[in-house]
């Protein structure tokens with residue numbers, strides 16, 4: 485089969501590799517001069533990441549894809565047990581061992597919380613477990629966790645929610661949040677481990693994929709039109725995987741699949757701002773630390789690149805769910821003030837680089853209808869926004885790429901989540 489993949493982010497790379505491995509003749513169209521999409525490196529010496537990214541042990545398909553392209557995850561990622569230390573507070577730290585026991589031991593050992601808060605969290609987690617980590621589609625994370633002690637919401641639920649769903653707890657889908665908790669915290673040893681990049685982001689997948697795909701790759705090629713048949717800018721293909729952004733996929737399908745296009749077009753977005761500070765000779769007590777967000781404190785996490793094998797003295801501050809900071813401005817200066825106030829520095833930190841991704845992820849709100857992978861026979865979509873259990877993540881993107889490739893290869897008439905005819909699907 486001759487198949488086109490439109491878009492070379494992690495979803496497009498996953499689809500392209502799966503289709504090529506199945507013996508199909510593929511062409512990958514990517515409008516940018518490089519692969520990687522949102523998860524790529526950007527110019528700098530050494531390069532910056534287009535926003536700090538973290539993976540977790542549960543990212544099974546992403547890790548398998550990296551290995552398929554000759555990348556050893558244990559070399560390019562630093563694996564650490566899940567820990568959320570705050571400046572001057574140890575925070576929650578999961579010990580090694582079977583997930584349920586590790587979670588219980590970690591919570592009970594968190595001396596920063598009163599005993600009542602620790603037992604309150606364990607009781608709530610037990611309830612989620614008993615209900616199979618399922619809840620009503622219309623519930624928000626704030627509603628789900630309304631009965632939890634305030635310190636648990638402040639130190640665990642809110643930072644985890646904004647880190648995983650990039651949506652504030654008051655607006656975030658409890659159903660997706662519970663699914664993330666289930667897969668990260670309660671599904672096999674090591675699932676919750678943090679995997680922090682030790683190399684520039686493009687070295688994880690985009691660079692190796694460029695070499696692997698070779699002349700099947702068409703960089704700097706923005707697809708303008710898809711016509712039934714299927715024709716991609718006039719060139720005939722047996723099948724097409726649209727692995728571009730939801731905005732572009734909606735534009736390209738407006739004529740050929742208007743119902744699907746409308747759903748894709750309806751997604752909202754949440755920004756992420758990454759502020760890189762530089763401070764010569766400084767190091768954090770831990771490679772990743774949580775920070776308390778507030779009206780004058782935008783960042784929720786900070787990463788020490790020197791401790792991760794990157795540039796010594798480079799620190800990435802992450803502001804997720806950053807809509808209010810995009811609107812009011814002054815985020816980098818506020819991060820600098822927050823960093824100066826809350827952390828110890830060998831030399832005064834300075835602002836090095838600020839990256840604002842206005843459409844970093846789709847807004848993962850309760851009851852959100854996401855478009856399915858199947859658009860029409862021979863036309864499939866892949867991307868982190870496609871209906872599935874995960875929020876916008878690398879793993880969601882890779883899994884959707886695999887599902888689309890499988891759909892193309894088998895000629896199936898339904899999407900990975902069972903939705904037919906391009907109709908919208910609520911998160912399962």
Ligand SMILES: Cc1cc2nc3c(=O)[nH]c(=O)nc-3n(C[C@H](O)[C@H](O)[C@H](O)COP(=O)(O)OP(=O)(O)OC[C@H]3O[C@@H](n4cnc5c(N)ncnc54)[C@H](O)[C@@H]3O)c2cc1C
Pocket residue numbers: 490491492493494495496513514515516519520521522523534535536537538539705706707708727728729732756757758841843844845866867868869876877878879881
């Ligand atoms: C700042 C930031 C931090 C993040 N942190 C994390 C994290 O810590 N952990 C995590 O798991 N996820 C994180 N994410 C989310 C993660 O980056 C995305 O979920 C993932 O990269 C999406 O991949 P994708 O292939 O679906 O889409 P994209 O990466 O958007 O790829 C789409 C590609 O299609 C191309 N394209 C668009 N239109 C066309 C066209 N017409 N023709 C040809 N090509 C086209 C684009 O150039 C792009 O390369 C973060 C995202 C951002 C922005």
